[in-house]
Amino acid sequence: MATPSKSGFKWHIVVFLAPAVIVYTAVMIYPLFATLRLSFYSEVEQERIWVGLQNFATLFGDAIWSEQFWNALGNNAWFFLIHMLVQNPIGIALAAILSSPKLRFSAFYRSAIFIPTILSFVIVGFAWKLILSPIWGIAPDMLDAIGLKFLYQPWLGKEEYALTTLSLVSVWQFVGIPMMLIYAALLSIPDEILEAGECDGITGLSAFFKIKLPLILPSIGIISVLTFVANFNAFDLIYAAQGALAGPDFSTDILGTFMYRTFFGFQLQLGDPHMGSTIASAMFGIILIGVCIYLFGIQRRLRNYQF
């Protein structure tokens, strides 16, 4: 028989998949499992021993550890909430304004709003630290110039403001991403549907809320879950602006900075890879749960519309 048998193993599939699988395993899957594994061990007298769930018990049970953990988680939740309540609505509003055919220079605004996204965290953190600094910052002078000096506070230095301020800096940096995604979604709505709406008297704001918004809900869902993942993995901006101690007095400490301090150590604190991995595993669990809630609870109810 010259014809290849149909049930034969398709080696070419393996060959074509191999590069991607190997690279992905090496940089994603192996480190993930290695981290999870590390969180079940501890080091006693320079020897690595299996401790089961002991590290998790410490993290959630020990007063000192758990207080730090819940503080970081709470701060992280606030960080996320600000992004959801400020970044995404502003991004959607900007996209709606940009997609209006009557707006001139829209390409310029689009680029201007998007550029901070490609800046390094270090630059952004440093620049905003300078801007807001009570000593050399331009914020106090600018407020003074419009007679609002009394509003000025050393925002990054006060426990009650620092986290919100940094969240807003992050919003400033990343608002371009929801804007771009929503902008693309809005452009994909056919003109004829909007014109049909115009003939029905649905224009302006009611066109946005009755026609465009329902049609971009799937994109808003995706943006929410991307924001969630990015926020619970965040680290860089806080580290760049406030250092690993996430001051003042840990008021800007989020899971990322907490894990970094624990894993690598900072100043007087010694690094503990096992507890660090435990925190990393907890973060992984939190993000996994969040994404599952989205995938199974929310996304199924959103319809994707084909035009």
Added chain:
Amino acid sequence: MTALKLENVNKSFGSVHVLKDINLTVEDGEFVVFVGPSGCGKSTLLRVIAGLEDATSGTVAIGGDVVNAVPPAKRGIAMVFQSYALYPHLSVKDNMGLGLKQEGKSNAVVDERVSKASAMLDLDNYLTRRPAELSGGQRQRVAIGRAIVRDPKLFLFDEPLSNLDAALRMNTRVEIAALHRTLSASMIYVTHDQIEAMTLADKIVVLRDGRVEQVGSPMELYNNPANQFVAGFLGSPSMNFLSQSVTGLENGTTLGIRPEHLRFDANGQISGQVTHVERLGGDTNLLVKTDADEVLTVRLFGQDPTEVGDDVRLSYENANAFFFDQNGQRALPRAA
């Protein structure tokens, strides 16, 4: 009262002059069809009437009121789009009712009008479905239903049937004609299908390059075209134009003769050879290459034994011949 009156309407997109001095009246209850080649400005004219585009100059009056500055929803028009343009996120019922709700009509009124329209269009079983769950023909009916519930003075259709297959197109065409009779509303219908134009229209408006070429009832245009363009555009197969094959034409004059008016005649003055035969059962179409190298279409009723390669002679009644001058305008028959 006139349903629509256009006076010297012009429309330019930047430097592109798309509509040129359009004057047109649509009487109450009239079914008017715009036809013309692709890109001649049919959709643009419809959109100017709807208010989706502003006329660059000229006046648009609907039901006696000048509406140049009135938004589409207040013009008393309803438009049916080629792509249906249904709201994908709403059920059939809400698609039809959204405009009325926006106007602030009470739920009772909305329900009553929607159920009346859906009964008329046979949509009762689909009211809770979304557009994605409907066939093309059903979607088209929903789009028409959405227009009906608004109870407009003027319906505007932009090639509503062009996305449907041939059988469905015929059915929907009949339905639209029936709808026009039941509602006795004024309708404007854009198409480039001349069968739709001939069968539906009370009045056909032939457009070319943004100008009205001729306005009249289907038979007026067919029997008495004002120029060579209209003569060639209406009728299928289209009219034959000859300038060499017949003797005695003044220089530059063209003779037009419809394919069904040519007949075999051993003494006919046109002679040529059959190059192609189309047998349709009811009709037979022949392509004939004349001795002067012009190609003619001959339409014979019934079935005919003529084969490719046969030599034929053709003649026609003088009464059926049209003459056009160099500019394509109708010319008087040459004095004998």
